[in-house]
Amino acid sequence: MTRRTGRSTSSSAPRSVDVARLAGVSQKTVSRVFNDEQYVSTDVRRRVLEAAEQLGYRRNNAARALASGRTRSIGVVTLGTALYGPATLLMGVERVVRDTGYALRVVNTMEGDPAGIAGAVNSLLDQGVDGIVVSEPIDEGDGEDAALRVEVPVLVIGAPPPVSAPMMLAAGGGADLMARAATEHLLDLGHTTVHHLAGPQRWYAARDRLEGWRATLTAHGRDVPPVVEGDWSAGSGYRAGRELAEARDVTAVFAANDDMAIGLIRALAEAGRRVPEDVSVVGFDDIPVAAYVTPPLTTVRQPFDTVAQEGLKRLVHAIENPDAAPLPSSAPPIDLIIRTSTAPPPSRKPPARVRRTASRSQGGTSSPPLSDGGPSTHR
Incomplete structure (x- = not known):
C-alpha cells in the first residue's frame, strides 16, 4: 500500500529550482527569501515558503557557506x-x-x-x-x-x-562586585567582620569572589579573617562548617556558592550554632533549592541569561559586521536576594520579648507562605 504525501515523490532531494517552479517565481527570488533579503513581497515570500514546505525542500547550508x-x-x-x-x-x-x-x-x-x-x-x-x-x-x-x-x-x-x-x-564580569554586595549586607546588619568560605582557587570565579570579600572588609577597616577553602560541594561546606563552628567569635559567613553554604548551615546546626540567631550565612548563585532550605538562604543571584544574551548579541554582531566597531557592553546587574539566613549578630539583637512584639506588628512575616519559598528582598 502506498502512502501519499504532499512532498515530492522523486528519488532525488528537491532543489531550489523545483521550489521556484512550484511557486511561480525565479530561482533568484527563492534565494532571496531564504537569505531573508529585502524587496520580497509578503505574498511572494508566503508562496515560496509554502512551496518549500510542500516539496520538503531544505536549503543547502554547505553550499551557502561556500558562497x-x-x-x-x-x-x-x-x-x-x-x-x-x-x-x-x-x-x-x-x-x-x-x-x-x-x-x-x-x-x-x-x-x-x-x-x-x-x-x-x-x-x-x-x-x-x-x-x-x-x-x-x-x-x-x-x-x-x-x-x-x-x-x-x-x-x-x-x-x-x-x-x-x-x-x-x-x-560575565562583576563577580567581585556581587561579593562586595554580599559582604556589605552582613556588615550593614552589624557584624564586626565576615568570614569567607571560598571556592577552589584555580577557578577564576572563586578568586573574584574572594577579592570582592577582602576588598570590602579592608575598605570598611575590618579585620580580614583567615580563608577556609572548599571545592564547591555541600560536603566541603559541611567540613568547613564544623571548623568554623568551633570559633565562637564567628557571627557571619559569606560562602562562594550556595551548595557550600547549605553544607555549612547543616554543620552549624549540628554544633548547636543557630542560623541566623548565632551565625548569619550568605551564599552565591541562587540555585533553585536555595529558597526552600531551612532557613531560606540569603544569596546573590547570578544573571546567567543576561550575560548569555548580551554576550551572544555582541558576538553575532562582530561576525556579521567584521569592519564595524563592537557593540558596547554593560555591567551585569547585582541582585542580592535577602531571605532569613541573615540577621543582626547576637549582641545587636533586642530582647526576645521586644522581638515578639515587633513580629506581631508586622503581621507575622517571619513565617512566610510556602508558595514563594520564603521571604526574599531584591537589592
Whole structure:
C-alpha cells in the first residue's frame, strides 16, 4: 500500500529550482527569501515558503557557506562539569544561539586535560565555526594557551582571554562586585567582620569572589579573617562548617556558592550554632533549592541569561559586521536576594520579648507562605 504525501515523490532531494517552479517565481527570488533579503513581497515570500514546505525542500547550508564564507555556526569551549554555574550558563548560551539562527558546536574540556583550551579551539576551527565562545572557568596555569591566535571573533565569559583574535569580547564580569554586595549586607546588619568560605582557587570565579570579600572588609577597616577553602560541594561546606563552628567569635559567613553554604548551615546546626540567631550565612548563585532550605538562604543571584544574551548579541554582531566597531557592553546587574539566613549578630539583637512584639506588628512575616519559598528582598 502506498502512502501519499504532499512532498515530492522523486528519488532525488528537491532543489531550489523545483521550489521556484512550484511557486511561480525565479530561482533568484527563492534565494532571496531564504537569505531573508529585502524587496520580497509578503505574498511572494508566503508562496515560496509554502512551496518549500510542500516539496520538503531544505536549503543547502554547505553550499551557502561556500558562497558567503560563513557556516552560520558558533563554537563553545566549556568545562565538562555538572556544577550549577557553568551548566546553567551553557544552557543560556544554547538558548540564545538557537534564537539567532546559528548552529552550535560544543567542545568540553576536562580539568587537567593537557590539550586544554588550545585543543578545543583548534577542534572548533577545524569545523569552520564563525565565532567562538570561551566559557572556561579554570586556570590551568601552564600559559601555553595564551599564544594561540585565531582569525574569528571570540567572546570570553568570566575569565581572562586565553587566545588572541581580531575581535575579542568579554562578558560575565562583576563577580567581585556581587561579593562586595554580599559582604556589605552582613556588615550593614552589624557584624564586626565576615568570614569567607571560598571556592577552589584555580577557578577564576572563586578568586573574584574572594577579592570582592577582602576588598570590602579592608575598605570598611575590618579585620580580614583567615580563608577556609572548599571545592564547591555541600560536603566541603559541611567540613568547613564544623571548623568554623568551633570559633565562637564567628557571627557571619559569606560562602562562594550556595551548595557550600547549605553544607555549612547543616554543620552549624549540628554544633548547636543557630542560623541566623548565632551565625548569619550568605551564599552565591541562587540555585533553585536555595529558597526552600531551612532557613531560606540569603544569596546573590547570578544573571546567567543576561550575560548569555548580551554576550551572544555582541558576538553575532562582530561576525556579521567584521569592519564595524563592537557593540558596547554593560555591567551585569547585582541582585542580592535577602531571605532569613541573615540577621543582626547576637549582641545587636533586642530582647526576645521586644522581638515578639515587633513580629506581631508586622503581621507575622517571619513565617512566610510556602508558595514563594520564603521571604526574599531584591537589592
